[in-house]
Amino acid sequence: MSDKESREVGTKSTRRNFLKNSGLTVGGLVLGGAVGSLFRQNPESGKKTEQTTQAPTANPNLALMFFYPGEYQTAMAAVERIFPKDELGPGAQELNAAIYIDHQLASQWGVNAKDYMLGPFHEPEPTQGEQIRILRKDLFRLGLKGLDDYSNKHYKKTFIDLEGSEQDEVLVAFEKGEADSLSGVSTADFFRLLRNLTIEGVYADPMYGGNKEMQGWKMRSFPGNKMSFTKEIQSKEFIQLEPSSLHDHMGHS
Template sequence: MNRRDALRSLGALATLATVAPAGAREMHGVPLQTAQSADHLPRPIRFGGYQVITSEADRLTLTAVFDRLIPADEFGPSASQAGCLEFLDDQLAGDYGSGKALYLAQPLDPANEATIMGAPQFLSTPRERYSAGLKALQTYAIAVDGKAFHELSAERIDEVLTALEAGQLSLGADVNGQAFFELMLQNAREGYLADPIYGGNRDMAGWKMIGFPGARYDYRPYVDRRGEDLQLIPVSLIPQD
């Protein structure tokens, strides 16, 4: 599973960039009328320890999974090194984790809903799904391999994740293994490519890898410069002094 290639392919959708000093002229003097109101400003991550993934066993299991989905190599750091666990924990502690945007009320016919929606539907929140899924992965590893999940070899972890992705490995009646794999993969990607203000994409490593110049106010100076290396340093939403 070459997940890093999947991430790098996103670079085709981004403006060409490098981490060299900026060489293109930028616009300054942003009109104050365009400023976001306080209730629409992005909420920075709350640092100071984990809020949801408080179990060390769960963190070790999730680190083992994320770092096989996005391993460290010559292109950049691994998912955990880039802050993807911190990103996910903060998301799970908020509206995403509580499923605020999801319809979670009964009645629900899982088979009927899955047919209509084209994917499994859940009454549990993302926070609950992670709690159950990580414990199920740990239970599986101990039962089958006789050791904790994070102690498995990289090759063995790949085997487990490949089987989960293909829907060929059962984590018990309460956990849809294939859907849980897809959830973890989605969140690992989000953490690696989201603005660093949310805790992941540390040092903008994900953006630098795919050549994305970040949250710039104005791209008008560059719209006609197709195929040109603009040498734009990525910019985050994190306020600069």
């Protein structure tokens, strides 16, 4: 699909402003971009057939650990709408943000291993953190299913089969908490989790699965994780640094 398609939902925002101003706490969608189908299910054989892009498998760090193929497909479509490809660089799909999310949900973080998850649960004040009973991995799985349920109800299609502007409408409804709740949890909670993980997947160190080839860092001229910047700080001249990953420093003293 062309990533010049019309942006019809919400306040229009560009990647240029996003890259200049955004942090992990900035809310809302970055409209635009599109995503192709990664997997299709052959209804006759029950086997996956390849469409535009294969799921990464050559690199063990890119193998799926949590998502089923259909969930991965939906996640890829959703993250691309949040961080789309444009003239400034690749989108979340190409940057493997969904792989990052997959790995996080498969980890101890996905089961809230370090969180206190026993009651009582109270309605939090605006200044307090979330009080959600459901595990992150379960919330995300319910949220992906919810995207399809809402899409089928309002458009008679699954989320991945919607036009880009329609996908935006679905995500905006989730962001505002206007869709049906997910086992008692607001869709706004799922959207917040989806968006935060998407941005993390774009900018986290590549060793965690996302930020493919450090392209997310390159768009922001971020040098990555280095053991020391002493030499560069002491230099009287400006030094242009190429990004480097934590993986690049493994085995070095």
